[in-house]
Amino acid sequence: DVKVTQSSRYLVKRTGEKVFLECVQDMDHENMFWYRQDPGLGLRLIYFSYDVKMKEKGDIPEGYSVSREKKERFSLILESASTNQTSMYLCASSLTSSGEQFFGPGTRLTVL
Amino acid sequence: AQSVTQLGSHVSVSEGALVLLRCNYSSSVPPYLFWYVQYPNQGLQLLLKYTTGATLVKGINGFEAEFKKSETSFHLTKPSAHMSDAAEYFCAVSDDGSSNTGKLIFGQGTTLQVKP
Numbered sequence: 599d600v601k602v603t604q605s606s607r608y609l610v611k612r613t614g615e616k617v618f619l620e621c622v623q624d625m626d627h628e629n630m631f632w633y634r635q636d637p638g639l640g641l642r643l644i645y646f647s648y649d650v651k652m653k654e655k656g657d658i659p660e661g662y663s664v665s666r667e668k669k670e671r672f673s674l675i676l677e678s679a680s681t682n683q684t685s686m687y688l689c690a691s692s693l694t695s696s697g698e699q700f701f702g703p704g705t706r707l708t709v710l
Numbered sequence: 711a712q713s714v715t716q717l718g719s720h721v722s723v724s725e726g727a728l729v730l731l732r733c734n735y736s737s738s739v740p741p742y743l744f745w746y747v748q749y750p751n752q753g754l755q756l757l758l759k760y761t762t763g764a765t766l767v768k769g770i771n772g773f774e775a776e777f778k779k780s781e782t783s784f785h786l787t788k789p790s791a792h793m794s795d796a797a798e799y800f801c802a803v804s805d806d807g808s809s810n811t812g813k814l815i816f817g818q819g820t821t822l823q824v825k826p
């Protein structure tokens with residue numbers, strides 16, 4: 599089975615801190631994604647990557663950056679956390695041929 | 711551009727009753743369609759998917775969905791609801807049909823409540 603793991607389930611940070619969210623997948627998937635999920639808004643795509651060192655902006659990239667140095671790992675970076683970035687963050691990966699995305703358990707981030 | 715609309719943000723059914731969660735999509739190319747389920751404080755889990763072929767797709771936990779091109783719909787059904795089906799359900803469509811980018815467009819989700 600595909601496994602997507604995220605570094606933390608719960609995280610509390612202070613305004614202005616730099617935050618790293620890590621995601622690792624173990625099935626050699628080309629594509630990796632970062633979403634945020636907020637009540638009533640569904641899943642919104644922040645960034646995605648279709649290959650090592652490649653990245654594309656999603657629908658809401660402002661305030662975020664990403665890094666993909668290795669195929670299995672995709673990091674989301676909040677350069678200077680703000681309270682409006684309090685949310686559930688979900689990582690996913692997929693093979694281009696199937697389209698199906700496999701999700702990690704999520705990181706619930708609270709910025710105080 | 712592709713889009714997904716889920717009718718009803720909350721659906722409530724009695725245990726044993728039919729479950730019907732509605733999803734309509736717009737797509738300029740033949741779509742790949744997905745239903746995901748999310749239990750509290752967990753990630754999303756694939757219920758079923760349609761890519762090509764048979765339009766009635768069976769998934770896990772007794773769920774199924776039918777792709778109706780003429781209605782641009784992909785509604786999710788289950789004949790008899792169980793208490794464990796209470797969760798949030800997301801419909802999704804591939805961004806470009808052939809899924810070259812791997813991107814999916816998600817609906818806003820429907821919370822299913824199952825009453826005893």
